[in-house]
Amino acid sequence: MGMWELIVVFIVGLVVLGPERLPVAIRTVSRWIKTVKSLANSVKAEISEELRVHELHENLKKAEQQNLQDLSPELQSSLSELKQAAESVTHSYKKQPKESEPKQIIDEKK
DSSP: OOHHHHHHHHHHHHHHHHHHHHHHHHHHHHHHHHHHHHHHHHHHHHHHHHHHHHHHHHHHHHHHHTTTSSOOHHHHHHHHHHHHHHHHHHHHTSOOOOTHHHHHHHHHHO
């Protein structure tokens, strides 16, 4: 919108809503705009992440077809990234000590 269109919208809003309710309406509209922008950014980020995962999956298929030998640098980097992701998942699922185990150790020391 140009400057004149904004002035016309402001004047119409001032006439329709009045000077008391116009600031509240402007704040409400700005919150809606911020919400829509944040939603659009989150969708954009999610789509780009899905595209990256799809690309990694395709590169993994290519690497498997070449029997993981003589891979291009792009395929090697994708493969190493996938290995790192797999390691991070396995590290988070390693067996953690149960709450009862430290108590047993403390009880045995007494």
